[in-house]
Amino acid sequence: xSRLAPLTEALDTFARTPDATAxxxxxxxxxxxxxxxxxxxxxxxxxxxxxxxxxxHGFTRMLPILAVSYGVGLGVEAVFALARRKPISEGxxxxxxxxxxxxxxxIPLWQLATGxxxxxxxxxxxxxxxxxxxxxxxxxxxxxLFFAYPAHMSGDVWVEPPPATAQTTQSAxxxxxxxxxxxxxxxxxxxxxxxxxxxxxxxxYSARALLTGDMPGTPGEGHKLAIxxxxxxxxxxxxxxxxxxxxxxxxxxxxxxxxxxxxxxxTGVAALxxxxxxxxxxxxxxxxxxxxxxxxxxETTAGKWVFGLACGALxxxxxxFNPAYPEGAMLAILLMNAFSPAIDRAVLALHIRRRxxxxx
Amino acid sequence: LWSPPExxxxxxxxxxxxxxxxxxQGAPTRVLPPCAEPExxxxxxxxxAGTRWTLLVREHETVTAGQPVLANRGxxxxxxxxxxxxxxxxxxxxxxxxxxxxxxxxxxxxTHAVLVPMSDRDGLATALQKSGLWPLLRQRPLGxxxxxxxxxxxxxxxxxxxxxLAADPAVLVQTADGDLPAGLEVLRRLSGGPMYLTLRxxxxxxxxxxxxxxxxxxxxSGPHPSGLPGTHIDRIRPLREGELYWxxxxxxxxxxxxxxxxxxxxxxxxxAVSGPAAFAAGYRRVHExxxxxxxxxxxxxxxxxxxxxxxxxxxxxxxxxxVGVTTHTLTLLSDGAGRRVxxxxxxxxxxxxxxxxxxxxxxxxxxxxxxxxxxxxxVRAMIDFGLFAKVMPLxxxxxxxxxxxxxxxxxxxxxxxxxxxxxxxVALCTVVDPCKVEFGALIRRGLDLYAAEHGAx
Numbered sequence: 183x184s185r186l187a188p189l190t191e192a193l194d195t196f197a198r199t200p201d202a203t204a205x206x207x208x209x210x211x212x213x214x215x216x217x218x219x220x221x222x223x224x225x226x227x228x229x230x231x232x233x234x235x236x237x238x239h240g241f242t243r244m245l246p247i248l249a250v251s252y253g254v255g256l257g258v259e260a261v262f263a264l265a266r267r268k269p270i271s272e273g274x275x276x277x278x279x280x281x282x283x284x285x286x287x288x289i290p291l292w293q294l295a296t297g298x299x300x301x302x303x304x305x306x307x308x309x310x311x312x313x314x315x316x317x318x319x320x321x322x323x324x325x326x327l328f329f330a331y332p333a334h335m336s337g338d339v340w341v342e343p344p345p346a347t348a349q350t351t352q353s354a355x356x357x358x359x360x361x362x363x364x365x366x367x368x369x370x371x372x373x374x375x376x377x378x379x380x381x382x383x384x385x386x387y388s389a390r391a392l393l394t395g396d397m398p399g400t401p402g403e404g405h406k407l408a409i410x411x412x413x414x415x416x417x418x419x420x421x422x423x424x425x426x427x428x429x430x431x432x433x434x435x436x437x438x439x440x441x442x443x444x445x446x447x448x449t450g451v452a453a454l455x456x457x458x459x460x461x462x463x464x465x466x467x468x469x470x471x472x473x474x475x476x477x478x479x480x481e482t483t484a485g486k487w488v489f490g491l492a493c494g495a496l497x498x499x500x501x502x503f504n505p506a507y508p509e510g511a512m513l514a515i516l517l518m519n520a521f522s523p524a525i526d527r528a529v530l531a532l533h534i535r536r537r538x539x540x541x542x
Numbered sequence: 543l544w545s546p547p548e549x550x551x552x553x554x555x556x557x558x559x560x561x562x563x564x565x566x567q568g569a570p571t572r573v574l575p576p577c578a579e580p581e582x583x584x585x586x587x588x589x590x591a592g593t594r595w596t597l598l599v600r601e602h603e604t605v606t607a608g609q610p611v612l613a614n615r616g617x618x619x620x621x622x623x624x625x626x627x628x629x630x631x632x633x634x635x636x637x638x639x640x641x642x643x644x645x646x647x648x649x650x651x652x653t654h655a656v657l658v659p660m661s662d663r664d665g666l667a668t669a670l671q672k673s674g675l676w677p678l679l680r681q682r683p684l685g686x687x688x689x690x691x692x693x694x695x696x697x698x699x700x701x702x703x704x705x706x707l708a709a710d711p712a713v714l715v716q717t718a719d720g721d722l723p724a725g726l727e728v729l730r731r732l733s734g735g736p737m738y739l740t741l742r743x744x745x746x747x748x749x750x751x752x753x754x755x756x757x758x759x760x761x762x763s764g765p766h767p768s769g770l771p772g773t774h775i776d777r778i779r780p781l782r783e784g785e786l787y788w789x790x791x792x793x794x795x796x797x798x799x800x801x802x803x804x805x806x807x808x809x810x811x812x813x814a815v816s817g818p819a820a821f822a823a824g825y826r827r828v829h830e831x832x833x834x835x836x837x838x839x840x841x842x843x844x845x846x847x848x849x850x851x852x853x854x855x856x857x858x859x860x861x862x863x864x865v866g867v868t869t870h871t872l873t874l875l876s877d878g879a880g881r882r883v884x885x886x887x888x889x890x891x892x893x894x895x896x897x898x899x900x901x902x903x904x905x906x907x908x909x910x911x912x913x914x915x916x917x918x919x920x921v922r923a924m925i926d927f928g929l930f931a932k933v934m935p936l937x938x939x940x941x942x943x944x945x946x947x948x949x950x951x952x953x954x955x956x957x958x959x960x961x962x963x964x965x966x967x968v969a970l971c972t973v974v975d976p977c978k979v980e981f982g983a984l985i986r987r988g989l990d991l992y993a994a995e996h997g998a999x
Contacts, residue, residue, distance in 0.1 A: 195920055199886035202917040203879050206857040207591075208982045209969045210563060210875055211706070211849060215900035215976045216919020218887035221926065223900055258633045269920055290995045313977070359873030400972045481941050483740055530942055541782045 188263040199385045220421055221272045227415035227422075228279050228471065230408035235283060235401030243287045244401065247294060251511040252278040258302040262311065266344040273319075274302065275313030280320035280429050282470060282514075283402025284464065285327060286353075297327040317519045318478045321468070321512050328512075365398050367501065367509055370454050375447045382462075392461040402471075403464040413470040420528045422474035425483065426490040430469040433494025434459055441502055468511035478519045482529040489525055493518050515538045544668045551808045558764030562897050562970055566708040566852065567910040568874070570814035583632065583831030585611050585622050586865030588856070589849060590598045590677055592686055595622070597641045603630050604663045606826065608654030608807040615943030617690050618635045622867065623674030623810045627651025640698075643864065644806070646831070650830070655805040658728075663693075664733055669890060670798070674807050677867055678794040682775060682787040684989050686965025691701075694733045694788040696779055699726075700791040701751050702742040703965075705851040709814030709871045712741075713825060716748040716791035717812040722792070723755065723800030729758050732994030734786070740774045751792060755933065766853075767935065769887055769934050772967035776858035776936050813837070813865065817852070817874035828865055830844040837862035848873040853969040860977055878914030894918070897927055897974045922977040932972040936962060939987065940971055944981065947988035952995060958989050 194200075195218070204210045234245050255274045263270040281301070285294060301323035304314045366387045373381035387397055395404025404411075416422035438456035445452045451459075460466060473479060473493050480489045493514050500510025548906055552602035586594045593614040605628060631743035636642040654674075659665035670676055671690055679688035688694070701711050715722060729737060739754050741747055743761035759780055762768045771789035775781060793811075800808040802823060809830045815824045821839050828837050834847060841860050848855035849863070852873055865872075882888065891901035895911050903911075926941045934940065938959050946954040964980030974982045 191920070192955045196728065196887070198882035198884050199916070199918065200920050201880060201882055202920070202978075203877055203915045204917055205980065205983075208854070208965065208980055209972045210846060210852045210857075210915045211566065211857065211913045211973060212915075212917050212919075212978065213898060213900075213976070214891050214896045214903070214918045215974070216917075216978065217925070217976050218919065219900040220898075220976045221888055233572075260872040268634070269922070271922055272702070311763045311923065313925045335858075419900055420929060420932075421900075421927055441946035476925050476927045481937060483931070526942070529941060533939070537957075537959070541780055 185264065185267075187272050187457070188266075188268060190259075190262060192263075217272045218275075219421075221275045223419040223421050224276045224278070224416065224471070225279055227412035228276075228283065228402075229417075230401045230411045230484045231283055231405065231467070232279065234395060235287075236394070238404065239287045239401055244282065246291055247282045247285065248279070248293045249471075250294050250299055251281045251507040252312075254279070254383045256296040258299055258307070262303075268311070269370070271312035273306070276318045277301075277323075280402075281323050284324050284467070287401055293327060293331050296330070297323045300326045300330075301381050303535050313477055313534065315531050316523070317516055318472050318475050321472055321516050321519075324512055325516060365509075366392065366458075367451065370458075370462070371450045373450060373453070373502075375449050376453045377432075377449075378451060381459065382454070382458065385461075389461075392458070400464060400467075403467040403516070404420060406461050406466055407465050409470050414429050414469065416474065423476070423479065423486050424531065425486040426474045426479055426493075427469055429487045429490025430465075430473055430494040431460060431463060433491035434465060434497055435494070437495040438500040441498060448502075450502070459498060459501070463501075463509045463511065465494075465511040468515055469493065473515050473518075478522060478530070480522045480525045482533075483527045484532075485522070485525040489522060489531075545925060553758045553760060554761070554778075555761045556768075556913065557743075557825030558762060558768035558935045559774060560932055561704075561765035561767055562974070563704070564913070564973070565895050565910050566706050566914050568650070568816050568820050568823045569910075570709060570816040570823045570825055570871075572820055572822065574815065574824040574826040577829060577832055577837055578794075579648075580829050580832045580836060581648050582833065583624070583626050583628075583646050583829065584646065584833065585646065585831055585862045586866045587612060587625060587640075587642055588620065588637040588858070588863065589646065589866035589868050590687060591856075595624075595641055595982070596881070597633060597644070599630050599967075601621070601630050601633055601769060603855050604628070604649070604651065606645060606652050606654045606803065607673070607809070610674065611646075614643060619668055619670070619671040620676045620687070620690060621655070621672055621674055621770050623807050625734065627653065627890075631779075633803055643862075652763045652992045653806055658805055660802065661729070662792060663731060663734075664729065668730070670728065670801075673801050674867060675794075675798055677802055678798065680742045680771075680789045682771070682789060682964075683779055683961035684993055685772075685966070686720075688788050689786075690785050690965065694735060694750045695785040696735050697733050697737045697776055697788045697790065698772055698778070698796055699729070699757065699790055699792055700774065701739055702769040703870075704742075704766035705853050705871075706766070706822075707816035707871070707873055708851045709793075709812075709825070711792040712745070712748050714794050714812055714870065715750050717825065717827070719900050721803050722750045722796040723799065724802045725795035725797070726754060726756050728802045729790070729795065729846060736779075738774070738778050739792070740771075740778075744771065749927075758760075762770045764935075764981060766935075767967065769968060770966055772963055773935050776962065783825045788898050794819050794868075801997065813869055814871045815839075815874070816871060817835075817848070819874040819876050826971075830865065830867065832865045833861070834858055834863045834865060834872060837865060837914035838874060843876045844879065846873075846877050848875060852913075854966045855971070865871075876912070876914035878916040881914065897933070898927070898976070900976070917978050919976060921979070923974075925977050927976065929974045934968075935972055936967065938963065940968060940981065942967070943988075944979075944984050947984055947991070952988075952992055955988050956992065957969050960985070964989070 306321035377495040496514035497510040614620035634643040681688040739757040742762035
């Protein structure tokens with residue numbers, strides 16, 4: 183029976199709050215918040231995006247993806263928890279939903295299962311599980327799928343293919359061109375000198391369409407207002423860092439502004455107006471829900487600013503200088519995940535030096 | 543000797559922004575009838591964690607009031623004394639046969655009294671150690687009983703307490719049959735260094751505190767931990783390498799003063815009985831060494847009796863534990879074991895406080911809660927959601943410090959401020975942590991490691 187303890191603990195504390203009380207020494211009163219609640223808050227913050235995804239793509243598309251994501255991910259987590267005899271951490275409850283919202287809805291489910299298993303094992307469990315991982319597992323899953331199955335996902339990456347199954351309800355909502363066409367970022371990437379903005383407009387992506395998600399892309403990234411609502415929930419509940427969000431937006435806008443002025447006649451994304459960078463592609467979603475992951479972002483306040491600014495700046499640079507892959511947020515955040523410990527070290531080293539000089 | 547400002551001019555006011563006041567029911571507001579004089583008293587070592595004691599008396603031996611019954615293993619002059627004249631009934635032993643408690647039956651007999659040598663620093667220090675009151679002095683770094691072989695570079699006298707439901711030193715100074723000026727004079731002669739008196743801003747201070755001499759007064763406002771000595775030291779005079787500070791509560795200075803004036807161990811004082819589960823919360827005059835069960839009154843089943851506050855206190859068995867020389871608050875709190883909420887992770891939990899706003903309790907602010915001792919979650923790997931910084935006024939990178947301690951990297955831990963804190967300074971971080979990490983125990987482990995490697999400090 184004790185072999186199955188992690189599993190029974192997980193099911194037991196899912197059904198009822200745990201029976202543990204504070205030790206005899208030390209704080210005797212504890213905040214009602216626990217990791218389960220913190221994760222539930224993130225899921226609640228993701229609900230607007232999920233609702234929009236279901237609204238546009240339908241239950242029949244989203245449900246299998248959610249089932250595979252949660253089934254495979256939690257299964258792998260359970261296996262590792264049993265082997266280690268450690269409690270099953272709640273981190274995957276959020277990761278599973280994030281993955282479902284950042285993969286194309288047309289993804290073959292076996293590919294999704296492979297990606298989820300890879301992400302949970304190699305991005306999380308090998309480091310020791312939730313709280314000890316370096317990279318955001320959801321982004322690793324997406325990166326794995328992108329690099330492992332380029333046939334499905336190269337070029338116009340997150341584009342729906344020409345409607346094989348007639349999308350009767352959805353295509354009434356989305357323009358037919360948009361369904362079969364490229365993402366706004368892909369359109370901007372292939373635009374002529376200095377014509378990125380007009381090309382996007384000409385393709386039918388007005389500011390309103392960009393804000394409300396009337397464009398192809400992954401299910402979660404579409405509706406910007408839904409993402410912003412999620413951000414408000416995250417910040418209100420104190421789960422995500424407002425600093426990273428603000429810094430990310432500033433980094434993106436500033437870099438896009440500089441790039442746009444440095445190369446006004448460049449072809450492709452370089453000439454795009456800064457605000458379009460913010461509302462096109464998956465940046466906003468990635469910034470709000472993945473860059474702010476408390477485990478893989480810096481812990482120090484100064485570190486959070488550096489991290490956010492760099493995520494925004496790198497997103498623009500990837501978009502501008504990597505025409506093969508116009509969506510840059512994923513790579514930018516993964517790269518900065520790798521640098522997070524180094525950023526924290528640098529901030530702490532400065533802190534220690536300042537402390538020494540203050541106290542003589 | 544340090545020549546401080548005459549009188550008690552307020553030197554500086556400090557506003558603490560980051561912190562949190564736990565909204566708990568059961569604040570000590572009333573004045574309770576005094577306890578009956580106990581027939582049995584106990585001299586307990588339970589309140590002095592990390593120190594070891596040697597028994598000085600045998601069972602059935604007759605003792606006088608004020609006679610040492612336990613001596614510190616490291617510094618033999620530091621003793622705990624019997625508050626009554628009588629006969630040793632029994633000695634309770636704990637782990638490795640270390641004495642936990644000496645139970646003494648009250649009888650008739652003389653009271654031990656000494657002439658306190660005020661003008662001789664070393665003689666005064668020795669007399670204070672032998673008085674039984676030395677454990678009232680705590681030291682920084684390490685946050686434990688002050689070592690007697692070094693005089694402090696500064697003394698922080700705390701005239702405020704922001705811990706939840708704690709006894710207010712301003713009240714205790716007023717009610718004690720103490721002598722604050724005499725106590726301050728003792729401290730001044732022992733250290734010769736600066737003395738800082740910290741008071742809560744925005745309230746009228748009792749005349750004893752307001753007219754305190756030889757001290758620099760600093761006022762603090764804001765939520766807990768604005769009343770902790772760790773916060774005061776950080777704002778007034780951060781600890782430098784090699785320095786040693788004493789911290790002491792204002793009411794305890796008054797007790798030292800009472801001893802200095804009379805030469806006798808003061809046996810009566812007032813403490814607070816508080817907590818959501820307290821039958822009657824208020825201030826109560828007690829005899830030193832009284833049985834805790836007699837002080838708190840009836841204890842319902844499933845209630846924790848805590849020596850100290852809900853943040854830093856320790857659970858005691860009310861029938862076999864006694865009021866110690868450092869006790870100032872007894873808190874009664876429901877244990878909550880067995881109370882399990884179906885699908886609790888999904889419910890708004892309006893009845894529970896959450897600093898993180900993860901429950902909807904914040905929709906009803908200014909409400910005091912009937913809290914209990916449940917963890918409300920499983921223990922998980924440490925994740926910094928940014929909550930620690932919201933309750934930590936010190937510039938302390940807690941996760942990095944904890945990792946350094948866990949890795950045994952003392953140099954790194956000290957560089958990150960290990961010596962600036964004790965477990966009480968990080969208690970709120972433990973309270974708000976969704977991963978339920980016991981930061982206090984980890985900090986104590988780091989401090990013990992440091993003490994083992996560098997000597998007592």
